[in-house]
Amino acid sequence: MRGDRFAQSLSRGFGGAFDLSAVRVFEGLSVDANIAATIVQKALSCERVFVVLDSNHMHEQVSGELRLYAPLVSVGSYCVVLDTVVEDLEGLS
Secondary structure, eight states, rough: HHHHHHHHHHHHHTTTTGGGGGGGOOOOOSSHHHHHHHHHHHHTTOOOEEEEOOOOOHHHHHHHHHHHHHSSSTOOOEETTTTGGGGGGTTTO
């Protein structure tokens, strides 16, 4: 899903609570040092940070993303990790 459509879908899912002009979607390998540095730099200049992680859903990848991006989340905001139930479904892991 393209970034702009993802942001619109996310906003609808939260009752339109997001100003879509403030949503930034970054595409690339999330644990890549250059991508991570860009995201951290952008996040530090924001008043409020809400993080959605939706990439490779393997444990190692998600752990790396959480280490990098969870500390950026603003107090009272969220870090959402999508599709994490897959490892818990019988016969799929």
